Structures are given as C-alpha cells and as structure tokens.
Amino acid sequence: MKSSVFAKMGERFRRAVVLLLALGALGGLYAAFSPTSTAKDGVNTAADEATYVREGQKLYSEGCISCHGRNAEGVTDRGPSLIGVGAAAVEFQVSTGRMPMARQEAQAQRKPPVYDSDETTQLAMYIQSLGGGPEIPNGDLREGDMSAGGVLFRTNCAACHAFSSNGGALSSGKFAPTLKETTDRQLYAAMLTGPQNMPVFGDNQLTPQEKKDIIAYVQSMKESKDPGGLGIGRTGPVPEGLVAFLVGIVACMFAALWIAGKS
Amino acid sequence: MKLLPKIKPAQLPAAGAKFVDDRLTVATPMRRIFNKVFPDHWSFMLGEIALYSFVVLLLTGTFLTLFFDPSMTEVVYDGSYTPLKGVEMSRAYATSLDISFDVRGGLIMRQIHHWAALVFVGAMTVHMFRTFFTGAFRKPRELNWLIGIGLLTLGMLEGFAGYSIPDDALSGTGLRIMNAIILSIPLVGTWVAYAIFGGEFPGGGEIIPRLYITHVLLIPAILVGLVAAHMALLVKQKHTQFPGKGRTEKNVMGERMFPGFAAKGGGFFMIVFGVLAMLGGWFQINPIWLFGPYKGEVVSAGSQPDFYVGWIDGWIRLWPAWETRNFDYTIPAVFWPSVVFPGVVFTLAALWPFLEAKFTKDVHFHNLLQRPRDVPARTGLGAMVVSVLLILLISGGNDIIAEKFDISLNAMTWAGRIGLIIVPPLVYFVTYRICLGLQQHDREVLAHGLETGIIKRLPHGEFIEVHQPLGEVDEHGHTHLEYAGAPVPKKMNKIGATGAQPRGVFFPVERRSDVEAEQKALAGGHKE
Numbered sequence: 001m002k003s004s005v006f007a008k009m010g011e012r013f014r015r016a017v018v019l020l021l022a023l024g025a026l027g028g029l030y031a032a033f034s035p036t037s038t039a040k041d042g043v044n045t046a047a048d049e050a051t052y053v054r055e056g057q058k059l060y061s062e063g064c065i066s067c068h069g070r071n072a073e074g075v076t077d078r079g080p081s082l083i084g085v086g087a088a089a090v091e092f093q094v095s096t097g098r099m100p101m102a103r104q105e106a107q108a109q110r111k112p113p114v115y116d117s118d119e120t121t122q123l124a125m126y127i128q129s130l131g132g133g134p135e136i137p138n139g140d141l142r143e144g145d146m147s148a149g150g151v152l153f154r155t156n157c158a159a160c161h162a163f164s165s166n167g168g169a170l171s172s173g174k175f176a177p178t179l180k181e182t183t184d185r186q187l188y189a190a191m192l193t194g195p196q197n198m199p200v201f202g203d204n205q206l207t208p209q210e211k212k213d214i215i216a217y218v219q220s221m222k223e224s225k226d227p228g229g230l231g232i233g234r235t236g237p238v239p240e241g242l243v244a245f246l247v248g249i250v251a252c253m254f255a256a257l258w259i260a261g262k263s
Numbered sequence: 264m265k266l267l268p269k270i271k272p273a274q275l276p277a278a279g280a281k282f283v284d285d286r287l288t289v290a291t292p293m294r295r296i297f298n299k300v301f302p303d304h305w306s307f308m309l310g311e312i313a314l315y316s317f318v319v320l321l322l323t324g325t326f327l328t329l330f331f332d333p334s335m336t337e338v339v340y341d342g343s344y345t346p347l348k349g350v351e352m353s354r355a356y357a358t359s360l361d362i363s364f365d366v367r368g369g370l371i372m373r374q375i376h377h378w379a380a381l382v383f384v385g386a387m388t389v390h391m392f393r394t395f396f397t398g399a400f401r402k403p404r405e406l407n408w409l410i411g412i413g414l415l416t417l418g419m420l421e422g423f424a425g426y427s428i429p430d431d432a433l434s435g436t437g438l439r440i441m442n443a444i445i446l447s448i449p450l451v452g453t454w455v456a457y458a459i460f461g462g463e464f465p466g467g468g469e470i471i472p473r474l475y476i477t478h479v480l481l482i483p484a485i486l487v488g489l490v491a492a493h494m495a496l497l498v499k500q501k502h503t504q505f506p507g508k509g510r511t512e513k514n515v516m517g518e519r520m521f522p523g524f525a526a527k528g529g530g531f532f533m534i535v536f537g538v539l540a541m542l543g544g545w546f547q548i549n550p551i552w553l554f555g556p557y558k559g560e561v562v563s564a565g566s567q568p569d570f571y572v573g574w575i576d577g578w579i580r581l582w583p584a585w586e587t588r589n590f591d592y593t594i595p596a597v598f599w600p601s602v603v604f605p606g607v608v609f610t611l612a613a614l615w616p617f618l619e620a621k622f623t624k625d626v627h628f629h630n631l632l633q634r635p636r637d638v639p640a641r642t643g644l645g646a647m648v649v650s651v652l653l654i655l656l657i658s659g660g661n662d663i664i665a666e667k668f669d670i671s672l673n674a675m676t677w678a679g680r681i682g683l684i685i686v687p688p689l690v691y692f693v694t695y696r697i698c699l700g701l702q703q704h705d706r707e708v709l710a711h712g713l714e715t716g717i718i719k720r721l722p723h724g725e726f727i728e729v730h731q732p733l734g735e736v737d738e739h740g741h742t743h744l745e746y747a748g749a750p751v752p753k754k755m756n757k758i759g760a761t762g763a764q765p766r767g768v769f770f771p772v773e774r775r776s777d778v779e780a781e782q783k784a785l786a787g788g789h790k791e
C-alpha cells in the first residue's frame with residue numbers, strides 16, 4: 001500500500017519536473033526569438049561592435065549600394081544620402097520592410113522584412129558609424145502615461161493617422177499608413193526620423209518621455225476590444241451609414257415584405 | 264352601501280366602454296377610426312419604419328437625458344475608461360463617457376439612439392422616394408408632401424444637433440465646419456454666426472447648451488406635431504392605392520384598422536425595435552472615447568458627418584475653390600455647395616407637386632397611384648436625383664475610400680466631378696427607356712396574351728409559340744383590353760395554369776392542399 005503511494009508521489013514529482021523543464025525551454029526559446037529582445041543588447045564590447053559594423057557593411061554592399069552609393073553618399077534619382085540619418089532610420093526602414101525598396105513608387109510601403117533583427121542591427125550600426133544620427137533607446141518603450149499619450153496622439157498624429165490610428169489619405173496617392181502592425185521600436189523610430197511625408201518629431205518637439213506616452217497609448221488602444229460590439233473598422237460615419245442601410249433598413253424592409261405577404 | 268353596481272367579469276369590457284362613452288361620447292369617431300382601411304402593399308410600410316424609429320428615439324433619448332449634462336464646465340475625467348483618466352474636458356463630454364462606461368445599460372442606449380437616428384432619416388428618405396415614384400404627392404396630398412419635407416429637414420437638423428452635443432473632437436470638427444458655413448453667407452453670415460455661437464468660434468461655451476435644448480425639446484416637439492399632422496391628414500384623405508381589380512379613385516381596399524392592421528402595426532413596431540436593438544448591441548457606433556475631448560488643435564483624418572449630412576459634405580469636397588469678389592465683398596467658395604445647393608434642392612423638392620401639376624396641366628384629384636413605368640419622365644428624373652445623391656455621398660467619404668482601396672484622393676475627387684456631369688443624364692436616359700420597354704411589354708401581353716412556352720408546328724412547317732389570350736379575342740386573335748396602368752400577369756401560373764400557388768414570401772403560409780381545394784370549389788361545375 002505504502003509503496004504505491006510513494007510511487008504515485010514520485011510520478012507526480014516527475015511530471016512536475018518535466019513540466020518545469022518544458023516551460024523553461026519554452027521561455028528560453030521565447031527569449032531567443034521574441035522580437036522585443038533586441039540583438040543590440042548582446043553588443044557589449046568594442047570588439048563586438050566592430051564585427052557588427054563590418055557585417056553591416058557587407059550586407060550594405062549587397063543590398064543597398066545600388067541606390068544609396070558606395071559610401072552611402074546617395075545616388076541621384078535612385079536614393080538619398082544616408083550619412084547622418086542614424087541607426088533609428090535604418091532600423092525603421094529595414095524592419096518595416098520598406099528598404100530595400102522594390103521599385104520606385106509614390107511611397108515606399110510596409111512589406112515583410114528581408115533582413116532578420118540581427119542583420120538589421122548590423123546595417124543600422126554600419127550607417128551609424130558613418131555619420132552618427134538619432135538612435136532608438138533600449139529598454140521598455142511602453143513605460144508611459146496612457147492618458148497623456150492620448151492627448152499628444154490626438155494633437156500630433158491623428159491629423160494624418162486618424163483617431164483610430166487606422167491611417168488616412170493624403171494628397172496625390174500618398175497616405176499615412178495604419179499603425180496596426182507597428183512595434184514599439186518602429187513607433188519610436190518613426191517619430192524620431194519622420195519617414196518621407198511624415199514630419200520629424202525630434203526630442204525638442206516630443207521629449208523621450210512623451211514619445212513613450214504616445215507608444216503606451218497607441219499600443220493599448222490597438223489591443224483594446226471595442227466595448228460597443230463590432231468595431232466596423234473604427235472608421236466612423238462612412239461604415240456606420242452603410243450598416244444603417246444594408247443591415248437596418250434592409251432588415252426592416254424584409255420584415256415589411258413578409259408582413260404584407262401574409263395578408 | 265354598494266358604490267359600484269355588480270358586474271360579471273364577462274361584461275367588463277362592454278361596461279367599461281359604456282362608462283367611457285357615456286362621459287366622452289367617443290363611440291362614433293372611434294368606430295370610424297377602427298374601421299379605417301389600410302391597403303397592404305409592402306412599400307406603404309416604409310413610412311412606418313420612420314415612425315417607429317422616431318418612437319425609439321424618443322424612448323432612448325429620454326433615458327439619455329437622465330444622465331447627460333450639457334454643461335461646458337471644465338472637469339478632470341475620473342471615470343472607468345483608463346486611457347482618458349486625468350484628462351481635462353467639458354462636463355458634457357465627461358457625462359457622455361459616463362453614459363458609455365459607468366451607467367448600467369448606458370452604452371447600448373446611446374448606440375440604439377444613434378442607430379435609430381440613422382434609420383429614422385434613412386427610412387424617411389426611402390419613404391419620400393416611394394411617394395415620389397408612385398405619384399402619391401399629387402392633388403389632394405400636396406400638403407402632406409410639404410409636411411414630409413419639413414420632417415426630413417428637421418430630422419437632419421436634429422441629428423446634427425445630437426451629433427454635436429457630446430462635445431467630443433469629432434462633433435467639434437462638425438461644429439467648426441458649420442460655423443464656417445454660416446460665416447460664408449453674404450451680409451448676415453458674421454452676425455448670425457456670432458449670435459448662434461455667442462461670439463467667435465467656439466464661443467464662450469454657449470453653443471452646446473443651446474444645441475441641447477434644441478435637440479431634446481425644440482425640434483422633437485415640432486417633430487411630434489408634424490408627425491401628428493401627417494397622420495391626421497393621412498386618415499382624413501385616406502390612403503392611396505395601386506390600381507387593380509376593384510380599386511377605383513373612390514374606394515380603398517385593404518385591411519381594417521382594427522384588429523387586422525393594428526396587430527400588424529404592433530408587430531412591425533416590435534420588429535423595428537428589435538432590429539434597432541440588435542444594431543445597438545452588435546455594432547459599435549460613434550466611439551466618442553477614441554475621439555477625445557474637443558480641442559481647437561485636434562483634427563483627425565477621415566472626419567465625416569453622418570450620412571444625412573454626408574451628401575452636402577461631398578458637394579463641398581467636389582466644388583472647386585472659386586472665391587468670388589463683388590462690391591468689395593468676398594463670397595467664400597464653401598457658400599455655394601453648402602448653402603445654395605441644399606437650399607435649391609429642398610426648395611425644388613418642396614415645390615415639386617405644384618411644378619409637376621403646372622407642367623402636365625393636371626388639375627384632377629388622384630387617389631390611385633401610378634406605377635413608375637407609366638410616368639417615364641418623372642421616374643427618370645427621380646433616378647437621376649438618386650444617382651446625384653449617391654455620387655455626392657461617395658465623394659463625402661472619398662478619403663476613406665481612397666485609403667481603404669488604395670486609390671489616389673485626387674483621382675477620387677476628379678472621378679466625382681466628372682461623374683456628376685456624365686452619370687445623371689445617362690441614368691435619366693436609361694431609366695426612361697426601361698420604363699417604355701416595360702410598358703411596351705404590358706401592352707403586348709394585353710393584346711396578344713401570355714407566352715405559354717408551348718411551340719406548335721403548323722402544317723406548312725412554320726413554328727409558332729402558342730399565346731394564352733387574357734380575354735375575348737377578335738378574328739385576328741387580338742384581345743382588346745384597355746391599358747390601365749395595373750399589373751399585368753406575365754406568367755402562366757399567375758392565371759392558374761399550374762394550379763394555385765400557396766402564398767408567402769419566404770415560406771408558404773398556406774397549405775397547398777387547402778389552396779387546391781379552394782380552387783376546386785371556386786371552379787364549381789366547370790369540368791373538362
């Protein structure tokens with residue numbers, strides 16, 4: 001009798017250990033592959049940095065040189081100079097898949113990225129080593145005050161990206177994109193570098209803390225459920241009018257047909 | 264010591280009615296109302312959708328007034344919606360948020376109220392087009408058409424006022440545009456805008472309380488009065504009806520008010536209420552918490568008015584920036600599309616019954632409706648107006664469409680401008696031709712009969728299709744049936760060829776065997 005109780009205890013213990021191990025492995029995997037763990041955290045020594053820059057240069061001369069020139073000085077009619085744009089601009093452009101640009105169009109668009117996060121860091125550090133420029137700070141970029149961020153977002157960003165952050169049209173086929181898939185670091189970088197038709201929000205316009213407030217607001221708004229039911233795009237009166245007619249009035253008219261058909 | 268006479272329960276209704284009639288003598292008028300006959304074409308129920316959504320608006324709106332405070336006092340938000348905690352805002356906006364997040368059932372009430380507003384104005388519009396296309400506005404009903412135009416205009420204003428009072432950033436954007444529109448009116452604009460807003464925009468906080476009293480008292484009271492007048496005239500003049508068997512200018516065929524129509528109307532009210540509640544429960548509308556409080560510096564991409572103002576917004580977007588200067592006076596471009604255009608549209612709409620009577624020299628009474636195909640010019644014109652409104656509505660949302668479908672905004676604007684010139688005449692022409700074609704087919708069936716689908720080969724080899732005449736034929740095989748603007752049967756089973764069909768729209772409401780038995784009984788001795 002007793003031995004079987006111990007056997008059971010042992011069984012439970014083994015299971016617990018297996019579970020713990022599995023969870024630990026999972027956590028490790030997550031830490032290794034999760035996008036928020038920036039590779040740059042691993043760059044500790046000057047030697048590391050030198051390798052990263054060298055790797056970056058290699059990647060640059062394969063993927064970017066045709067448009068941005070041998071020394072990133074730019075090529076007329078193909079691509080601007082990258083001297084002084086900083087690691088932030090490179091990380092933004094490359095991690096959102098905008099660079100390398102596929103073809104000339106009204107506006108480089110978000111695509112699945114070509115380079116992984118390590119390679120992106122290498123490219124960024126290479127460009128940074130050329131002429132300096134703005135960098136994205138490390139650490140939790142979401143550590144901000146949501147309500148303050150909301151006020152700042154509505155005053156500074158909603159004019160182009162809309163209250164819902166779903167984006168909006170600008171003139172001549174240009175547009176402010178939706179921020180649906182944007183990560184914390186990309187948000188920070190976009191404000192810091194002002195890609196294309198977006199203004200630059202330097203640290204004088206929006207302090208680093210204010211940028212974190214905005215990020216806290218945008219990310220929480222995106223994640224929050226719609227309290228009123230289906231959000232129908234959070235786009236306001238246009239889809240609302242469509243639903244009023246296509247669902248509301250059509251349903252009532254079917255009811256009318258049905259009632260009139262019964263007499 | 265008995266105060267009341269003893270009555271058996273079964274006699275209670277009769278005794279109660281007598282009690283009332285002895286004191287108020289209402290039996291005769293009530294009998295007339297209960298016996299009023301309603302025709303039952305489905306399109307006559309469009310007005311009812313509007314009426315019932317108005318009732319829902321009154322109910323939900325009254326609920327909202329219990330919690331809403333139109334005050335412009337600055338407060339610091341401390342409700343349960345965290346992303347706005349600690350933000351400064353007006354009490355009007357704060358209480359709208361409270362309704363949404365802290366009042367039990369408040370959010371669904373707000374949402375039903377807003378959906379009901381859209382369905383109310385939408386159903387009025389559809390109802391108006393039904394009246395237009397069937398000629399129901401003709402003498403003697405011009406007055407009710409005018410009341411209808413008044414209801415529609417006031418409905419739009421009421422909706423705009425409601426959209427403005429929560430004092431969120433979207434309603435503030437709407438008010439700012441309204442202010443610019445009023446300012447653009449020559450001579451009086453500045454004075455009127457100052458008077459309404461209590462100074463330069465946004466004024467000293469007068470506008471929201473003023474709109475509030477307009478929204479919950481002034482316009483609803485006028486609306487209730489107009490609706491009552493609309494109904495009273497309807498009862499007095501009786502319903503119109505489509506031409507058909509037994510229907511004349513002098514009678515109305517249909518169902519009595521009581522109990523048939525009352526039961527149907529009551530049921531239909533419940534359905535409309537149900538649809539609106541479903542919308543309010545499932546679909547989010549006007550998420551004011553995303554817009555934040557109104558602040559002068561806040562504007563969002565994709566700001567839109569509700570659809571019933573959207574067509575005017577579309578016209579503003581399409582109108583070129585032509586500023587005119589006369590006698591030292593600048594008229595901003597926005598004046599033409601936002602003041603002159605809607606003014607002309609509503610004036611023409613109001614005058615239409617009189618204009619049409621003048622053009623057609625028609626002085627007669629009309630209680631029978633016209634089918635749209637029988638008045639091709641009017642039908643074409645109506646279709647043209649619908650096409651203009653649709654183009655304007657699409658243009659009112661052109662930035663949203665440009666963004667969602669990856670089209671250039673400038674291309675959308677030009678497409679709207681060119682479409683506005685090309686599409687309406689085309690729509691007129693095509694509609695006109697379709698009407699004539701439908702008429703032609705009716706006449707053909709009246710003269711030659713129905714196509715039976717049976718092909719016969721004549722002795723000399725020619726194939727002909729056998730036609731089933733609808734009446735007595737002459738020696739040429741032609742029927743001489745007068746074209747009466749009434750529906751003509753177009754299929755053999757409409758005249759009983761395949762046996763009677765059970766009635767019902769989505770599923771049969773009669774048993775086939777019953778219908779067949781009834782037909783046999785009707786056919787009587789006729790055996791073949």
Ligand code: HEM
Binds near residue numbers: 483
């Ligand atoms: C006597 C009848 C009515 C009363 C008492 C009433 C009351 C109110 C109140 C208190 C609000 C503010 C609620 C909020 O915070 O959202 C409101 C909003 C509104 N009302 Fe009414 N209303 C009435 C009729 C109407 C009618 C007839 C219409 C439409 C034509 C209408 C359209 C609106 C709209 C569009 C809003 C904005 C709702 C929102 O922000 O989601 N109301 N109404």
